[in-house]
Amino acid sequence: MKRVVSFIIVLSFLVSSFGLAQNKFVGAKTCAPCHKTGKQGKQDSIWVKSKHAGAYKTLTTETAQKIAKEKGLKKAANESPECLECHVTAPKGDAKLLDKGYNKAEGISCESCHGAGSAYKTMAIMKDAKKAVEAGLTEFKDEKAIEAYCVTCHNEKSPTYIEFKFKEAWAQIAHPLPKK
Numbered sequence: 001m002k003r004v005v006s007f008i009i010v011l012s013f014l015v016s017s018f019g020l021a022q023n024k025f026v027g028a029k030t031c032a033p034c035h036k037t038g039k040q041g042k043q044d045s046i047w048v049k050s051k052h053a054g055a056y057k058t059l060t061t062e063t064a065q066k067i068a069k070e071k072g073l074k075k076a077a078n079e080s081p082e083c084l085e086c087h088v089t090a091p092k093g094d095a096k097l098l099d100k101g102y103n104k105a106e107g108i109s110c111e112s113c114h115g116a117g118s119a120y121k122t123m124a125i126m127k128d129a130k131k132a133v134e135a136g137l138t139e140f141k142d143e144k145a146i147e148a149y150c151v152t153c154h155n156e157k158s159p160t161y162i163e164f165k166f167k168e169a170w171a172q173i174a175h176p177l178p179k180k
């Protein structure tokens with residue numbers, strides 16, 4: 001039974017990574033023109049003001065360098081995969097993607113949570129949520145699924161971890177579409 005389950009997990013991983021393998025990170029600047037107007041809900045300006053947008057810059061501070069040193073890291077905090085893993089937009093630990101395809105300085109940007117956007121960013125696809133998901137937009141089933149994603153970074157592996165309270169944290173960064 002256990003083997004069947006892990007076979008299915010491996011299989012679905014392969015299917016999903018084949019389907020989305022070509023998707024590239026296009027950067028928050030690509031999302032901004034359509035997602036900054038009041039009519040759309042100003043997602044871009046909400047994100048720009050959030051700490052997520054500054055997450056890479058934080059790694060260039062003296063505090064960050066000190067933490068990296070204390071941990072015995074050989075490189076600077078902003079060059080160490082051990083820190084970049086949660087401070088830039090990239091699939092976890094994929095060092096190859098860390099250096100190309102997008103701008104690290106964006107920190108945790110839209111596509112960190114919504115998925116790489118090259119295939120879903122066009123108006124024709126974006127207008128249709130189902131097509132967008134087929135083209136790689138991440139779908140969150142419910143609040144539990146959102147929280148589960150948040151705690152992939154907001155956890156005790158963070159050297160400066162402060163207890164993560166989902167409801168309060170989400171209220172700070174929520175960026176809903178206006179009610180129609």
Ligand code: HEC
Nearest residue numbers: 026030031034035110111114117121122123126127129177
């Ligand atoms: C060409 C314009 C355009 C661009 C570029 C664009 N979007 Fe959108 N997006 C839209 C429109 C229009 C909707 C639908 C809004 C509605 O239903 O009122 C939408 C909806 C969404 C939704 C909600 C989907 C849902 O569940 O209904 C998300 C999330 C989203 N966009 C993220 C992004 C991200 C991330 C990027 C950049 C990688 C991006 N968009 C780029 C126009 C755009």
Ligand code: HEC
Nearest residue numbers: 051052054055058086087108112149150153169170172173
């Ligand atoms: C890819 C990693 C990652 C994910 C996923 C993530 N965060 Fe963060 N978050 C960070 C980092 C890193 C910081 C600190 C940035 C800084 O201070 O420069 C942060 C900071 C925050 C802050 C500001 C905290 C404060 O008190 O300063 C809030 C609020 C927050 N995140 C909410 C969320 C929520 C809600 C989710 C899930 C929807 C989420 N985050 C998902 C990495 C992540």
Ligand code: HEC
Nearest residue numbers: 028031035043044047052108109110113140146175176177
């Ligand atoms: C830390 C993670 C995170 C970041 C960064 C982030 N989003 Fe989201 N976004 C979410 C989550 C979670 C939802 C809620 C999904 C849901 O309701 O199903 C959401 C919802 C949305 C929606 C749909 C809102 C609705 O009412 O249906 C849009 C549009 C959107 N985001 C666009 C963006 C854009 C554009 C950026 C960057 C400028 C961005 N997001 C950055 C996590 C994030």
Ligand code: HEC
Nearest residue numbers: 063064067068077082083086153154157158159160161162
């Ligand atoms: C598991 C994910 C994760 C890893 C790995 C990680 N961070 Fe963070 N970092 C976060 C989150 C989430 C926050 C927001 C506050 C918290 O820790 O809960 C943050 C915040 C910070 C802050 C700001 C703290 C403040 O008080 O404003 C600094 C500085 C920092 N991290 C440095 C580093 C350094 C240096 C490394 C590598 C040695 C690192 N981080 C590795 C997730 C991570």
